[in-house]
Amino acid sequence: MSIITRAVEYPRELLKVYRIAIRYEWISFLYMISAATFSFLVMSNSQTMKTVWLEDLLGIVPPASFLVSSKIIRWRATVKFPYGFHKMNGMAFLTSSLALFILGIFLLCDGLHVLLKQEHPTISNTVMFGNSIWMGYVMIIALLWSSIPSTFLGHVKIPLAHKLYDKILYADAKMNKASWTSGFASIIGIIGIGLGYWWADATVGIIISFSIIRDGYENLSQSIYDMLDEVPRDIGSREVDPLIPEVKSLVLKESYVKSVNLRFRDDGHVFFGEVYIEPQDKEISIQKIHTLRDKIQQYHWRLHDIVIMPVKHT
Amino acid sequence: MNHPKAIYLIIISTIALTSCRFPDDPNHTLATIRETHEMKVGICSTTSKEKEILKNLAKKLQANIRWTNGNQEELYRMLRDYKLDIVSCSIHEDSPWKEKIAFTAPFYTDPSQSNDNPLVMAVPNGENAWLVYVNEFIQEQKIRD
Numbered sequence: 001m002s003i004i005t006r007a008v009e010y011p012r013e014l015l016k017v018y019r020i021a022i023r024y025e026w027i028s029f030l031y032m033i034s035a036a037t038f039s040f041l042v043m044s045n046s047q048t049m050k051t052v053w054l055e056d057l058l059g060i061v062p063p064a065s066f067l068v069s070s071k072i073i074r075w076r077a078t079v080k081f082p083y084g085f086h087k088m089n090g091m092a093f094l095t096s097s098l099a100l101f102i103l104g105i106f107l108l109c110d111g112l113h114v115l116l117k118q119e120h121p122t123i124s125n126t127v128m129f130g131n132s133i134w135m136g137y138v139m140i141i142a143l144l145w146s147s148i149p150s151t152f153l154g155h156v157k158i159p160l161a162h163k164l165y166d167k168i169l170y171a172d173a174k175m176n177k178a179s180w181t182s183g184f185a186s187i188i189g190i191i192g193i194g195l196g197y198w199w200a201d202a203t204v205g206i207i208i209s210f211s212i213i214r215d216g217y218e219n220l221s222q223s224i225y226d227m228l229d230e231v232p233r234d235i236g237s238r239e240v241d242p243l244i245p246e247v248k249s250l251v252l253k254e255s256y257v258k259s260v261n262l263r264f265r266d267d268g269h270v271f272f273g274e275v276y277i278e279p280q281d282k283e284i285s286i287q288k289i290h291t292l293r294d295k296i297q298q299y300h301w302r303l304h305d306i307v308i309m310p311v312k313h314t
Numbered sequence: 315m316n317h318p319k320a321i322y323l324i325i326i327s328t329i330a331l332t333s334c335r336f337p338d339d340p341n342h343t344l345a346t347i348r349e350t351h352e353m354k355v356g357i358c359s360t361t362s363k364e365k366e367i368l369k370n371l372a373k374k375l376q377a378n379i380r381w382t383n384g385n386q387e388e389l390y391r392m393l394r395d396y397k398l399d400i401v402s403c404s405i406h407e408d409s410p411w412k413e414k415i416a417f418t419a420p421f422y423t424d425p426s427q428s429n430d431n432p433l434v435m436a437v438p439n440g441e442n443a444w445l446v447y448v449n450e451f452i453q454e455q456k457i458r459d
Contacts, residue, residue: 119439119440120340120341120438120439120440120441121440122416122439122440122441122442122445123337123442124416124419124442124445124446124449125445125446125449125450127419127453132446132449132450132453134336134337134442134446136337136442193337193442194336194337194338194442195336195337195338196337196338196339196340196342197340198340198440
């Protein structure tokens with residue numbers, strides 16, 4: 001039996017879905033670069049747009065991490081790396097959720113700084129084709145470009161994330177979906193500045209930052225738990241993954257099994273697990289163990305690398 | 315009509331908004347100048363060209379100029395405290411004060427200088443209506459010249 005784990009990540013049916021997800025993440029990646037470029041050009045000297053630009057810049061990180069990890073997890077496991085590279089997914093998740101969390105903290109500090117220092121935002125005008133246009137309008141357009149396509153992408157990516165059990169994709173998609181609220185709120189902030197309420201944008205920025213900090217914190221803590229090999233949980237919730245009790249009942253169906261105990265960990269998309277069996281008789285045949293192992297691994301694509309261990313008492 | 319209340323709200327808000335100046339000044343600089351017919355100007359070693367532009371601006375606003383002399387830093391502080399409306403002090407476009415003070419669009423490039431460093435004027439931070447007004451005025455002057 002090989003001590004090197006299999007390289008196969010997804011079953012054939014899901015490979016197609018994975019390719020679609022990769023395509024959407026490429027679109028997201030290039031789109032975030034375009035949004036960041038646009039907001040950078042429109043930035044002029046406004047603190048407001050500087051914040052939007054940084055949001056867009058940090059929004060490049062989740063799709064980028066997904067794309068990098070999608071390449072690496074396909075590498076075949078080697079003798080040097082017998083567990084394979086599935087964990088790359090977990091590291092990419094940690095990176096992107098850290099980026100999210102830092103963004104939220106930064107926006108909060110930035111907004112508070114503007115309010116406490118009473119810095120009135122100056123938004124000038126620009127001359128285009130002989131007409132004077134207030135930069136606030138251009139910023140609103142930049143905000144619309146940063147938020148509306150993002151929302152559509154988010155809606156498309158969430159079901160893909162569930163099918164693929166991909167946490168990065170899920171976190172990224174949820175962020176995208178919510179971006180229309182933050183974009184809309186920023187637009188209200190700029191209109192507020194236009195009406196003479198200099199504090200409007202900073203206030204809106206602070207409100208948005210709370211929601212980003214909350215999302216960032218949830219994702220960051222989940223990614224840390226994953227790194228610590230926590231019991232696998234269902235994506236997007238704190239419920240223990242339903243696969244685990246399913247495997248337990250599958251094993252208990254075998255007549256030679258007296259009792260069983262399980263230990264699983266989440267390595268990116270797939271589970272690595274140990275199944276401790278207390279057999280009815282004093283001995284158990286190797287053939288039975290192999291058959292059971294195959295049965296479990298074929299039950300679901302996410303049951304990737306199972307070790308069965310007969311024990312005296314579970 | 316499914317949501318008459320919402321539609322009324324939108325109509326009323328739109329009417330209310332159009333009667334506002336957009337963008338507006340948090341400190342009502344432009345409105346104050348128009349009402350009091352007085353424009354508070356800060357100068358220091360200012361060229362005659364700059365004074366001419368300021369006089370034209372005042373004429374357009376039908377305001378008298380109250381000149382204040384001082385050094386650049388004093389004038390910037392007065393600007394920050396809204397004691398002055400505009401400061402013209404041979405400020406170059408790449409001034410390091412860009413973060414703290416709002417600068418207008420460049421209005422004049424001294425042909426005698428070797429590097430292309432246009433001059434700008436300074437207005438209080440955040441007074442967007444005033445800033446846009448001055449910029450548009452500068453634009454008009456440029457076209458006229």
